Amino acid sequence: MAHDINLDDISDDHLTIFQLEEEPVRGRALRLGDAIDAALLDRYPEPVAHLLGEAMMIGALVARSLKFKGRLVVQCHGTNDGPVSLLMADSTTDGGIRGYARWDADVLKDMLLDNRNPGADDLLGRGTFSMTIDQGPDMDQYQGLAAIQGARLSESAEHYFDQSEQIPTKIKLACGQVIDETGSHWRGGAMMIQKIAGDSARGNTDDAWETARSLFATLSDEELIDPDLSQNKLLYRLFHESGVRVVEAYEVRADCRCSRERLENMLKSFTREALDDMAEDDEIIANCEFCGTDYIFDLDDISPVV
Secondary structure, three states, rough: OEEOOOOOOOOOOEEHHHHEOOOOOEEEEEEOOOOOHHHHHHOOOHHHHHHHHHHHHHHHHHOOOOOOOOEEEEEOOOOOOOOOOEEEEEEEOOOEEEEEEEEEEHHHHHHHHOOOOOOOOHOOOEEEEEEEOOOOOOOOOOEEEEEEOOOOHHHHHHHHHHHHHOOOEEEEEEEEEEEOOOOHHHHHHHHEEEOOOOOOOOOOOHHHHHHHHHHHOOOHHHHHHOOOOOOOHHHHHHHHHHOOOEEEEOOOEOOOOHHHHHHHHHHOOHHHHHHHHHHHHEEEEEEEEOOOOOOEEEEEOOOOOO
């Protein structure tokens, strides 16, 4: 049930579902502090971290709309004309986010000599953007594809919705670092609005959608990540004349699901010869690409029984 906005609400690491009472619009707003800082850590060059943060926020926004327990994976595959070959953002329907990226450090260094602020189209080249819906091992996966378009990953996501879902959608994403007495920290903010189709009760909704889009276009990156501006205050600032109402709010957290047991079982499926090739000084180090954790296994403990 929708309810009035509490303007004093502190909403870091929460996703808010909202609707406009006076306009045919539903939306989701996301504000990330500790969650995105923990998910990104200090593992990536700034342009890559910025792009991966955007991918994780898209995943978090969309995953909460799924009507089942599962996960949504946002992937971007780059081409040879960009330094980033892969982005992967894995979001669960209960609010977990994680992600990783692969990039060519030399190509990125050369790019930054000429362009200090490369966009998504620069970093990924003529790549692809995809969303994969995973309902679990017993269900088929669904994947939709779109081309990388524009400097912001939000442009590719909007293109995806226009092409695959045919739902008028606008998305804004901001990911950046703020500095306080303890150092620099990643923050993220995102908002998505979608048009509700007209019907016999609503009539034509095109003009009302254009009004909402115009208000949405005024939203700045600074507002999305400002630690002193709560998410609910931002929603009220943008849409109070349209009767904005909060429907529900959910926690979002950095959540890598790797485990020593899972990796050990995977390694035990290899032959002894393959394990010997992986080992160094009779140990195998398995690294989780999502969180960077190293798991060290003694070769004799995981060798298959002959």
